Amino acid sequence: MKYTAEEITEVINMLTHEDLDIRSVTLSVNTLFALSDNPDRAYSKLLSLDGIFSRFSEVVDYVQDKLGVRIVTKRVSVSPVQYFLEAYPDVNHAIKLGGIMDDLALRSGIDYIGGFSGYADRGLSRGTYVLLESFSKTFNSTSRLSGMLNAASTQEGLNIDAVKLFTDQIMNMTPNASARVAIMANSPQDSPFVPSAHHGRGVPNSLINIAVSGPGVITGVIRRAKPSSFQELYELVKKASFKVTRLGELVGRTVSEELGVPMGSVDLSLAPSPTVGDSVAEIIESMGVLKVGSHGSITALALLMDAVKKGGSMATNLVGGLSSAFIPVSEDSIMATRMKQGYLEINDLVAMSVVCNSGIDMVGVSKKEPKDKVTALILDVLSIGLILGKILGVRIIPLDGNPGDEVDLGGILGKVVIAKLKQGEVTDFVSRSGFIPTPIKRLEYG
């Protein structure tokens, strides 16, 4: 096959100068075979996955070497730990399971292991209750484990009690621990993204899921082409997204073939990293909203989201995860800067959740804030997910300090800015127990 010099230069430019890479290759594994009411039996069965994880790690390295394309992280996601705890509901068992998963990842060169997760949309089962009770201790004592609590769904409602328990736990976590936990509405089952990645129901025993990352590519095409109409801008994003997603499809298929594990989904999304030129906020600013957070940001984000989905959908057969543009504040150097400068406020992020899927992600909250306010903030985002039938999550980082202060978590996590929460009492509202019933949208599902 012949390629023109322009085509070759374009691809090389994307891969070398515009930071196009594969954010993660995730092996999703059914671990329910290890369920047991005898904890030791569960541990030893889980440990038998050692070989598979190591082999996966080797294959990803091999594919990276073969294609010459950078694969940033290797991840594994397992069945939600909730099920293990239904069989033996004990907090110490939960902590031990978390430790074993963390060790497995460490030993096999896996960057993150997801699945320390549970569902509590309508109510707390004993498994999810124990899981939640163990959250802060487990995450504070691990480094690669990640998990989520799904506390709302359009199918079931929004569980306020679960959100409150979650807030209690998160406020006791170290920054590094809280960066590995999210609370979700309508959690997807096949996400390669940490922290919500887990092996869902109704899928084969194992799958390969892919997450791509190429915000620099989109910024690059917009800056070069200087589009004069919105249709032209839309078209540019769509075309570039196709190429970005296509790279994910290639890597996914290659890993899947080498490992003999079926290909799952490619997450149609753009994910930032703190590196310069790898920012989703920069795409919005390249469109002409010169400081993200200014009026127009939501329109720009909506246009971006929709064009990414349309362009990407032709590049892969199996779309999954939280397909969107991710805007984790600390992980996106420009988002973090604009937050610190005051252009971006917490309610802007809530508003962006309406057109985006990431919700409030990697935002610092002062430990001095009352828990009720944090709970109410989470409820705001989950309610949007509930009513609009969207996947949304909240990942907040409780920190010592005051609004505007910045804490550097290092690496891919970046600098977390403490957000200013709104003034005003919400205790009376939040003090009620129970759950919010299913929305009218539920009736559309049958």
Added chain:
Amino acid sequence: MESAVVVVVGADKPGIVAGISSKLAENNVNIVDISQTVLRGVFAMIMVVDLDTSNVSIGKLRGELQKRGKELGVEVLVFHGEVFKYMERI
């Protein structure tokens, strides 16, 4: 055919093409297509090579070419042909 794209960029000087192509020949890798330009003293070369007859893996070849590039004072990039096929062709 399993192919790779080799890109060489750097300050122009005699011996770059010879240096890179002799390394390819040593590993029994055939050049399928080659284009080269010098613009304001910057040397740029794109090669499409056939890996089917190669004695080494693409990873090893990349390493050797990059080592040779270093000796010549140029940057060498090697990507698998599939990357271009996937991203540029529907």
